Amino acid sequence: MEIGDDEDREPRTDYEGMCHGVRDEDGRAVRDVLDRIGDKWSLLVIGTLAGGRLRFTELQRHIPGVSQRMLTLTLRHLERDGLVSRTVHAEVPPRVEYDLTPTGRTLIAPSVALASWAIESYPAIEASRAAYDAAR
Amino acid sequence: MEIGDDEDREPRTDYEGMCHGVRDEDGRAVRDVLDRIGDKWSLLVIGTLAGGRLRFTELQRHIPGVSQRMLTLTLRHLERDGLVSRTVHAEVPPRVEYDLTPTGRTLIAPSVALASWAIESYPAIEASRAAYDAAR
DNA sequence: CGGGATCCTACTCGATACTG
DNA sequence: CAGTATCGAGTAGGATCCCG
Numbered sequence: 001m002e003i004g005d006d007e008d009r010e011p012r013t014d015y016e017g018m019c020h021g022v023r024d025e026d027g028r029a030v031r032d033v034l035d036r037i038g039d040k041w042s043l044l045v046i047g048t049l050a051g052g053r054l055r056f057t058e059l060q061r062h063i064p065g066v067s068q069r070m071l072t073l074t075l076r077h078l079e080r081d082g083l084v085s086r087t088v089h090a091e092v093p094p095r096v097e098y099d100l101t102p103t104g105r106t107l108i109a110p111s112v113a114l115a116s117w118a119i120e121s122y123p124a125i126e127a128s129r130a131a132y133d134a135a136r
Numbered sequence: 137m138e139i140g141d142d143e144d145r146e147p148r149t150d151y152e153g154m155c156h157g158v159r160d161e162d163g164r165a166v167r168d169v170l171d172r173i174g175d176k177w178s179l180l181v182i183g184t185l186a187g188g189r190l191r192f193t194e195l196q197r198h199i200p201g202v203s204q205r206m207l208t209l210t211l212r213h214l215e216r217d218g219l220v221s222r223t224v225h226a227e228v229p230p231r232v233e234y235d236l237t238p239t240g241r242t243l244i245a246p247s248v249a250l251a252s253w254a255i256e257s258y259p260a261i262e263a264s265r266a267a268y269d270a271a272r
Numbered sequence: 273c274g275g276g277a278t279c280c281t282a283c284t285c286g287a288t289a290c291t292g
Numbered sequence: 293c294a295g296t297a298t299c300g301a302g303t304a305g306g307a308t309c310c311c312g
Contacts, residue, residue, distance in 0.1 A: 026255045030179070033254035033261070038174030040285075043166070056294055067286055072295060082264025093293045094292085103260050110253045113246040118169035119162045124239050125169070128218025176305075192274055203306055208275060229273045230312085 036081060041066055041074040043111055046100070049084065050108050053099040083107060172217060177202055177210040179247055182236065185220065186244050189235040219243060 037043050041063065048054065048062045060071055075098060078084035083104035089095040100108075173179050177199065184190065184198045196207055211234060214220035219240035225231040236244070 026251075026258075029258035030251045030254045033250075033258065034174060034179060038170065043170060068295070069287085069297095070285065073285090080265055080268040081261045082268075083261075088294095094295090096294060103257060103264075106257065107253060110246065110249040113249050114169075114173075115162075115166045117243060117246045118166045121239060121242065122162075122165035122169065125217045125219075128239075129216055132216040132218075204275070205307085206305060209305090224274095230275090232274060 036077060037107070037111070039074070041070055042078060043115075045071075045074055045078060046083070046104065046107060046111060047115070049098060049100045049104070053097050056096050056098070059098060078104070172213060173243070173247070175210070177206055178214060179251075181207075181210055181214060182219070182240065182243060182247055183251070185234060185236045185240070189233050192232050192234070195234060214240070 037046070044063050044066070045059065048059060054062065056071070056075075059075075060066060060068070063071070066074075075084060075086065079086050082101055085099050085101050085104075087097045087099070089097070173182070180199050180202070181195065184195060190198065192207070192211075195211075196202060196204070199207070202210075211220060211222065215222050218237055221235050221237050221240075223233045223235070225233070
């Protein structure tokens with residue numbers, strides 16, 4: 001039995017189905033994807049590769065602060081998920097190139113949307129934080 | 137503002153500016169925002185509150201698996217960032233209601249975009265993972 | 273009912289060193 | 293060049309107890 005507050009429930013903005021009310025299956029998908037792209041480097045890698053195919057070291061240079069280990073791990077995860085392709089050229093010295101897969105490219109649009117929101121909303125967020133902290 | 141509307145951006149892979157090449161200031165914003173909404177519960181809370189104002193316990197029931205502690209922490213963070221409002225009604229027993237702020241509501245659209253991508257791409261991702269794991 | 277205060281574990285991530 | 297291996301610190305997050 002649900003404790004129903006029938007008061008004035010909003011007329012159900014069709015956003016409702018985003019993360020819940022979608023019966024687990026989709027909830028898991030969202031959670032799972034968020035665990036991947038929500039980590040520290042994945043989105044940066046996606047964003048960088050959106051500019052074109054790059055080698056390991058180039059990638060590392062484009063993403064300040066990323067360690068060798070984390071870049072490797074991130075790339076492996078993305079490769080496993082089929083979002084990034086890894087091409088090894090049989091040469092010396094070795095050359096490995098990373099690129100977005102077609103699936104990976106479809107992630108760019110929503111990522112850009114989120115990034116844009118972040119950039120646009122950041123001043124408001126910072127202001128809110130300052131106000132919140134000052135109020136204590 | 138619609139998602140994916142590119143306004144007056146350079147046609148140069150125009151995704152390029154997402155996370156890098158934007159001179160730190162924006163990179164910090166993206167990273168900072170991602171650290172918040174990329175955590176385990178924030179997006180779930182946003183998505184749930186998108187359906188309308190809710191009390192603490194209702195929120196907890198709508199989000200399976202969230203602990204009291206984490207729900208509290210998540211809500212505090214979102215409140216501090218000005219994305220969620222907290223209203224305490226002076227009654228016994230106490231009644232506290234949470235809702236999205238106007239700023240918080242602007243996050244719904246990009247979040248839905250990302251969630252939709254997750255749901256649509258999940259079959260492909262799972263397949264890719266299975267193939268990747270099988271190949272080793 | 274809606275939390276705050278503690279304790280504890282598991283995992284993330286960074287630094288460093290080594291390799292084909 | 294493009295990794296792998298190992299170690300250690302920090303922290304996210306769960307469980308539990310208590311309180312107004």
